[in-house]
Amino acid sequence: MEADKTVETSINIPADTKSKSKGKAPLSISSKTVVEPPPKRGVKKGLAIGDFVLRLCAMGATTGAAVTVGNAQQTLPFFTQFLQFQAQYNDIPTLVFFMIACAIVTGYLVISLPFSVICIIRPLATPPRLLLVIFDAMVAGLTIAAGSATASIIYLAHNGNPNTNWLPFCQQFGDFCQSVSGAVVGCLIAGALLLFILILSAFALKRS
Amino acid sequence: MEADKTVETSINIPADTKSKSKGKAPLSISSKTVVEPPPKRGVKKGLAIGDFVLRLCAMGATTGAAVTVGNAQQTLPFFTQFLQFQAQYNDIPTLVFFMIACAIVTGYLVISLPFSVICIIRPLATPPRLLLVIFDAMVAGLTIAAGSATASIIYLAHNGNPNTNWLPFCQQFGDFCQSVSGAVVGCLIAGALLLFILILSAFALKRS
Incomplete structure (x- = not known):
């Protein structure tokens, strides 16, 4: 795309092309920093700010999911001499995985915020953006895996x-099931947001 | 990055910066069209070919997973007058979801192959690549969701x-469980490949 642009400028002022043979250095500072970058840079900056906001939303969702599942606990009002009927997250291995995964994702999102800020300050820098893309993809996979495993x-x-x-046990442990269902929805929303962040990153990385 | 580059050239030949004030046009044709594009285009082409191959692998994995689960069927050698013990994929709703999801992903991957070929032929074109990124992200989410729901x-x-x-039933229906486990592994591998394709796309889209 850039090649097209520079060809265009050379057509506008053809008399100057011979200065190339005199060994003059290319001077594209003025046209680049003054005319073109502002709109392009502005779009990229908008994308980077959107990325930051979505990251905060995803962080809220996963934090809420982890805390909800961790605190979901229900004891039935009747008990025998030896047995008390209680439901807790560590009765089901999948919920333990869910909680750990949500905690990991929250931790990653906290760490990723400074990189996201760097992308806002320098919208045209690619290395921090690529770093975020690589880890975002992994973390999106983890979030969706945890959410859908628990959903099933x-x-x-x-x-x-x-x-x-x-047999279903939600008739007895209704509150427990409801808490966990809410957490699953939160986690899956976070996963969808992370996929959306990946798409935004692709738009932020593209040329022109 | 480009801003840095141009600043660098102006530092190397500082005597020339005053020509900017004379209103001379920027001349970056020679350095851009002759030196940089060939290696850049080659790398992008390599990434596009890798994308195509990974897409074929993912397609094989999801096709295999869908067919395996669809054919997984086990009848126990003993039966009563009214009851025959049989395990099939439609006994478990999650497996039905798994099969449908794998079929959708396979269908999408078939449709995406022509776009991937376009990206090989024109490595610098962004619109087909962005289209692929958007749908790849959705399909990666679907694949991982189906795989991990069935895994749990x-x-x-x-x-x-x-x-x-x-109670577990794999002691009785060992063959059935083994087929489904294999299919889950295949599906999760396909999900990982799709996430990797997303990362490759990010590298293919980046400037410089």
Whole structure:
């Protein structure tokens, strides 16, 4: 795209092309810093600010999800001499994975904020942006994996599966199930936001 | 980065900067069209070919996963007068979702191949690449969601969960479980490949 642009300027002032043979250095400072960059730079800056805001939203969603699942606990009002009926996140291994994954994602998003700020300050710098893209892709995968694994388990807890004799337990532990369902929705929203951040990064990286 | 480059050239030949005030046109044709593009184009072309190959691999993985789960069927050698013990993918709703998702992803990957070929032929064109990035991100999310949802169910089928009274059934239906486990691994590999394709696209889109 840039090649087109420079060809255009050489057509406008053809008399000057012979200065090339005199060994003069290319001087594209004035036209670049003054005329073109502002709109391009502005768009990139807007994308970088959007990236930062989305990152904050995703961070809120994963933090909320991790805290909700960690605190989801329900004890039924009846108990026998030896047994108390209680539901907690560590009764289900998938929920433990969910909580750890959400905590990791939150931690990563906190660490990524300074890089996002660098991208706002210097919208045309590619290395921090590429670094973010690589880790964003991994973390988006982790978030979606955690969210959907827990979604399938909580679907089972709500509806059960008569074919495999897995009975639902959400009739008894309604509050617990509701908390976890909310957390799953939050986590999946965070995953979708991270994918959207990846798409934004692609637009921020593209030439012209 | 480009701003840095031009600043650098002005530092190397400081005597020439006054020609800017004389209103001379910028002449960066020679250095740009002759020296830089060939290697840049080659790298982009390599990235586009890698994208195409990875896409084929992901397509193979999702096709295999969908076919495996669709054909996974096991009938136990004993039966009563009214009941025959049989395991099939439509006994578990998550497996139905898994199969549909894998089929959708395979279909998308087939459709995306021509666009990938366009990116090989014209490595510097951004619109087809951006189109691919947007849909790749969605499809990567779908693939990972399907894979991990099924992974959590198949983990339950292998190990059960005594806290919720969900008993494992893989002792009885070993072959069925093994087929589905293989399909899940294939699907998750496809998801990882799609995320890697996204990262490659980011590198293909970047300036310089």
